[in-house]
Amino acid sequence: MIAHIVGYLYLLAAVLFILSLKWMGEVKTSRHGNWAGSLGMLIAVIATMIAYKTQHLDLVLIAIAVGTLIGIPIALKLPMTAVPQRTAMSHAFGSLAVALVGTAEYYQRLPGIDTFTMVVLAAEMLLGYLTFTGSTIAFLKLQEMISGKPLVYKGRNIVSGLVVAVALGAAIGLVINPTNPYFLPVLVAAALLFGFLLVMGIGGADMPTVIAILNSYAGLSAAALGFVLDNQLLIVAGTLDGASGFILAILMCKAMNRSFTNVLFGGFGATTSSQGAAVSGEIRPLTVEEAYLILEAASSVVFVPGYGLAVSQAQQAVRELGDLLRKNGAEVLYGIHPVAGRMPGHMNVLLAEANVSYDELMEADAVNPKMPNIDVCVVIGANDVVNPAAREDPSSPLWGMPIIEVDKSRTVIVLKRSMRPGFAGVENPLFFKQNTRMLFGDAKASIQALIAEFSQE
Amino acid sequence: MHGQTTPLYINLLIFMLAVFLGLGLIRRVSKLLHTPLMSLTNAISSVSVVAALIVMAEPKNRMIMIFATIAVALAATNVISGFMITERILRMFRKDQGGDAK
Numbered sequence: 237m238i239a240h241i242v243g244y245l246y247l248l249a250a251v252l253f254i255l256s257l258k259w260m261g262e263v264k265t266s267r268h269g270n271w272a273g274s275l276g277m278l279i280a281v282i283a284t285m286i287a288y289k290t291q292h293l294d295l296v297l298i299a300i301a302v303g304t305l306i307g308i309p310i311a312l313k314l315p316m317t318a319v320p321q322r323t324a325m326s327h328a329f330g331s332l333a334v335a336l337v338g339t340a341e342y343y344q345r346l347p348g349i350d351t352f353t354m355v356v357l358a359a360e361m362l363l364g365y366l367t368f369t370g371s372t373i374a375f376l377k378l379q380e381m382i383s384g385k386p387l388v389y390k391g392r393n394i395v396s397g398l399v400v401a402v403a404l405g406a407a408i409g410l411v412i413n414p415t416n417p418y419f420l421p422v423l424v425a426a427a428l429l430f431g432f433l434l435v436m437g438i439g440g441a442d443m444p445t446v447i448a449i450l451n452s453y454a455g456l457s458a459a460a461l462g463f464v465l466d467n468q469l470l471i472v473a474g475t476l477d478g479a480s481g482f483i484l485a486i487l488m489c490k491a492m493n494r495s496f497t498n499v500l501f502g503g504f505g506a507t508t509s510s511q512g513a514a515v516s517g518e519i520r521p522l523t524v525e526e527a528y529l530i531l532e533a534a535s536s537v538v539f540v541p542g543y544g545l546a547v548s549q550a551q552q553a554v555r556e557l558g559d560l561l562r563k564n565g566a567e568v569l570y571g572i573h574p575v576a577g578r579m580p581g582h583m584n585v586l587l588a589e590a591n592v593s594y595d596e597l598m599e600a601d602a603v604n605p606k607m608p609n610i611d612v613c614v615v616i617g618a619n620d621v622v623n624p625a626a627r628e629d630p631s632s633p634l635w636g637m638p639i640i641e642v643d644k645s646r647t648v649i650v651l652k653r654s655m656r657p658g659f660a661g662v663e664n665p666l667f668f669k670q671n672t673r674m675l676f677g678d679a680k681a682s683i684q685a686l687i688a689e690f691s692q693e
Numbered sequence: 694m695h696g697q698t699t700p701l702y703i704n705l706l707i708f709m710l711a712v713f714l715g716l717g718l719i720r721r722v723s724k725l726l727h728t729p730l731m732s733l734t735n736a737i738s739s740v741s742v743v744a745a746l747i748v749m750a751e752p753k754n755r756m757i758m759i760f761a762t763i764a765v766a767l768a769a770t771n772v773i774s775g776f777m778i779t780e781r782i783l784r785m786f787r788k789d790q791g792g793d794a795k
Contacts, residue, residue, distance in 0.1 A: 253737050257718045260730055267783045270729075273737050274776045284743045288750035292758060296749060299762045303769025310770075311777030316785075319728060322778065326735045326771050333767040337744045340760040344753050352701065451731060458741045459708065465744055466699050472711045477738035479715025484727060574724060581727030585782055593789040594725055 238287060245283035246469040252276030253473050263594060280469055316589045317546045320578040321378040323447055328371035331454040334461055335364025341464055349414045353464055358407035360460035362427045367453040369431035374446060378578055384440040396433050402426040441620060443578045445488040452481025484580045491574035493637040517668030527649055527675050528689035534611035536567040538603060540640050541583050542576045544617010550680035551590040554616060557683050560690045570596055571603040571640045573621035604641045613642035615650045616679050623664045648672045651679045729782040736775025742768035
């Protein structure tokens, strides 16, 4: 009887999870989506605690208390610029949890594991452990605790290939002979090492894709665990998460005109021999006063933010400048490229935090047709996503990538620290265009100086 | 509830339907919301806390118990911070209600 009640509660939780994602589709209903998800989770946990009376309730409660004590401060205190790090960390936590449960379940069933369960368990542990180290490295890179540059060395793909071969060999060994005590540690070690190597080889600009792929892996390993435990709720929730990461990864790849394998094994910039045609020409720097005069006369302005906006925490200042421009009679929009920043949707969240109305946040497809009629584009800490080489130079590694076509507007003001190329290490001909002006310095300081100019009026 | 009782093809059917449902649902999510989408799905997939609880019901030895306890703590961290941060992010998305908002 109780088993049936629990089954129906799981069904209810699954329905709530599905509704949660459905409502997440648009801003208006998104908060309902979050509540539906939370409610589904609460029901699932309570149902499980009723159905499987634990011998260790004290430990369960302590573990939940520890999780709550760690989780609440993260959720409340985290600055929005650090959301990509938090996401990477949560993938690490989630996949480690799944991998540990898989390992525990292996030892729990040890003498009599059937072949199917062993296959799924092996796959689950492979994915879980490699996602754990991969996400940890992603976290360290995003938090700048280690260098964000891709680690590239000769024979890198051979080394990675060998590690994969060892991991798969151990997995096959386990399936053939589940009781062998050596296969599991080898599998775990090789999976951990592979995750490490995989993400060490990836540069900052590829992070949005990598985070999405790791998201997908974490979800799929949870779904695999559902098969092992014969728990349909876990299958559904894990699969939904896996599908979400997969779609986001595809969108990110499309936005960079690259393939999955190219992102994972390319080591972009560092290994591509071509950096695109060398560009030369005259750089036209300008002072804050000159920039002010251009903006003051503009009747339409598009801000194009990139990762530099997050680095200099300039989102609030940008919104203030936007408000001043609007008061001055200009139309103000924001052009958001899908891979600007370090995770999918990063720029939208930062600008929303600064109180920018979300209907002013435009995708590349929506803003590009307007470009010829835009007076001024202000590029803030973005580089590759506005690089016209993607359109003009077939030898460029960015060739074919959809960009925000700021160079088609009447005037482009690029806020930039120095003439360093972007994360892809590719030359940017935008900086040498006739209609481009460079405003050197910290983005936030430059914008605040512009705000000061406006206030002097 | 214990042990393998559901035929594999039923579970595979559920998996397959969830794949199509997931792809269909996620494709419709506005690009604006991709960051909170990620934190939401992450919290939802931490329903693996359920799996950890199931293993903790009757652990065969101490090591299994320790693994499962750590897993509960990790998944609980994700659940709590995941839903809370999603709420925080979503609250920031607003639209100017007509005219000039300062």
